[in-house]
Amino acid sequence: MDNLFGDLRLGTLRLAPLGARRRTRPTALQAATEYTGRWGWSVTAGGPPTRTGGGCDCIATHCAAPGLHGAVGPIAGPGTAVHELRTLCAADRPLLLPAGIHFDVLDVPSQPGLQALVRLERMGTQVGPVLASPAGRLLFFVAPGTAQRLPDLLYRMGWDDASLDLACHGVGSYVAAPPVALAGLGAMRWLRRPCRESAACPPEARLLLGTLAYACHRTRERTPSFAG
16 A cells, blocks of 8 residues: 555656647637636636745635736626626636635645555545646545535544645635636646536535545655754
8 A cells, every 4th residue: 555655757747638728828818718618617717926936915825826816807607798708808817716605625745646546546546636736746636615624524534633744725716727827937837627427516525635634744755854
């Protein structure tokens, strides 16, 4: 079992099937049309980056749209007309997905996130959409309401007293959506793209949380600490 939690890198893990990936990078309008039309999600547009290097002025432990959500536009819901999305995406404003409406997002470091993803899929667990952030984080889309229930879920699983690098984005949070790039870091990209089922009904957090928490815990245990 230990081998399942060995070193992994994004480049060594299979990506979404070629048929599900675009050969060219989509425009913000194309992506917004897909998110609202095909996947039934809501979208909005952020403002220009307020900081460089992926930083953010908000108080979130790990922001999923660092520096981009200070001046968000109106939210466009599922089925929004293309001309309205065109207005929303004008002037190359970054495309954001508001969390807490159709999904919440579990946010973990890339290394334990990759380890957990491999383990979950080998166990046959249906994992929902997964985003890879150039800030070194993986974002697992789960059922809405998870952020509010997270402390209780961790308590029930026995992880409430563990020091875990694990956050959850819910109501009031935003996720930078491909093809958005984080300033100075690179582009957001799908590690597991949405499908009709996973977009409409993302998995319950309890199905993923134990494995994610364990992988985060193992990684922290193996990371050496140095006295100053």
